Amino acid sequence: MAAAKNTLLSLLVIVLMLSAITVIYSKYQSRKLFMEIQKKEKELDDYEVEWGRLQLELTTLTEENRVEIEARNRLLLTLPTQDKTIYIKP
DSSP states (O other): OHHHHHHHHHHHHHHHHHHHHHHHHHHHHHHHHHHHHHHHHHHHHHHHHHHHHHHHHHHHHTOTTHHHHHHHHTSOOOOOOGGGOOOOOO
C-alpha cells in the first residue's frame, strides 16, 4: 500500500513539474510574441512617418510656382519685360 502511495505521489509530482514547465514555456512564447508585435508596431509607425514625409514632399514638388522659383534661383532666369514679349495669334 505504501509503495502504491509513493508511486502515485511520484506520478503527481512529475505531472506537476511537467505542468509548471509547460506554463513557463507558454509564458516565454507569449513574451516573445509580444516583443515581436511591439517591433512590428514600431515599424508601422516608422512607415507612417515616412509616408507623411513623402506626401509632404509630393505636395511641395507639385506646387505650381515651384518651376518658376527653381528657374529664378538655380538658373537665374527672369521673366521678360512686356516690350520683349511677343504674342503669336493662332
